[in-house]
Amino acid sequence: MEYVFMNGEYVEADKAVIPVRTHAFLYGTSVFEGIRAYYNKEEDQLYAFRVKEHYQRLLASAKVMWMKSPYTLEEYSNITKSLLKKNEYKTDVYIRPTLYKSAIKVGPTLTDNEDSFLIFTTPFGDYFDANAGLKLCVSSWRRTSDNAIPPRAKVSGAYANSALIKTDAHEMGFDDAVVLSESGQVTEGSAMNIFLVINGVLTTTSITDDILIGVTRNTVIELAHELGIPVCERPIDRTELYNAEEVFCCGTGAQIVPVESIDHRPVGDGKIGKITKQIQSLYYDVVKGKVEKYKKWCLSVYD
Numbered sequence: 001m002e003y004v005f006m007n008g009e010y011v012e013a014d015k016a017v018i019p020v021r022t023h024a025f026l027y028g029t030s031v032f033e034g035i036r037a038y039y040n041k042e043e044d045q046l047y048a049f050r051v052k053e054h055y056q057r058l059l060a061s062a063k064v065m066w067m068k069s070p071y072t073l074e075e076y077s078n079i080t081k082s083l084l085k086k087n088e089y090k091t092d093v094y095i096r097p098t099l100y101k102s103a104i105k106v107g108p109t110l111t112d113n114e115d116s117f118l119i120f121t122t123p124f125g126d127y128f129d130a131n132a133g134l135k136l137c138v139s140s141w142r143r144t145s146d147n148a149i150p151p152r153a154k155v156s157g158a159y160a161n162s163a164l165i166k167t168d169a170h171e172m173g174f175d176d177a178v179v180l181s182e183s184g185q186v187t188e189g190s191a192m193n194i195f196l197v198i199n200g201v202l203t204t205t206s207i208t209d210d211i212l213i214g215v216t217r218n219t220v221i222e223l224a225h226e227l228g229i230p231v232c233e234r235p236i237d238r239t240e241l242y243n244a245e246e247v248f249c250c251g252t253g254a255q256i257v258p259v260e261s262i263d264h265r266p267v268g269d270g271k272i273g274k275i276t277k278q279i280q281s282l283y284y285d286v287v288k289g290k291v292e293k294y295k296k297w298c299l300s301v302y303d
């Protein structure tokens, strides 16, 4: 039996339903997070990764969307831990906390519209094969801009943009796509951030380039510092994608995934690059609680 946390209680998953006239369903007015928990078999422990940082971002998204958070950061962590424990997972898990406009009403206004919170969890393997490089294209769709639907806020309605990007890329035979901003510069993938190695420097778009500021992006930057790899955050042109020595994407779902080609042009020599490999291997150790220094990012579920 799987439980969902909803309206302050743990309910059986198939009983966790919302009415059809719920505002969030009608207008995409929910903010959410995607968090992973990793099962460490040797320790028989489940580690939820960077829970605090994900809830901090949830609160930031909520503020943009005129939502009041019903819980504190500590309460969110405790609820997440209790739910995982209750579901007794011994496998990797995806955690989806959602804060949503729950008024039963027609009309898009966000004020005078109550907020509700739920979390569901589900066993989750790899979203992409970490060893097979992605074949990307540059999407003909543009990323929504900060003054339209701000990518910095993780709002469910904004994922119509991601859905079009991902689906059209798939239909054309690619795994995913790089999305440009309204001004034509690189932003990110459909649901992941992007890193390029240019002249040995790990380069990523800056936080004001219409991206979701990924928790994994931040992890990668910290791990690169640890490994002594120089990092630069700056605007990136489309053609820099074609000349980069290495490219990889990252996100909670995607994890660290190398890119093999972009618009049919091979990245580097088409094989996984050295820096990508280094980051990838440290990342997989860190998320499983195997690196003492970064255990601070791993919330143990089973006491």
Ligand SMILES: Cc1ncc(COP(=O)(O)O)c(C=O)c1O
Pocket (backbone or CB within 6 Å): 034, 162, 188, 189, 190, 191, 192, 193, 211, 212, 213, 214, 215, 216, 217, 250, 251, 252, 253
């Ligand atoms: C649009 C978008 N960009 C980037 C990311 C990566 O963010 P994170 O590393 O916090 O999962 C995601 C994943 O949630 C996303 O949906």
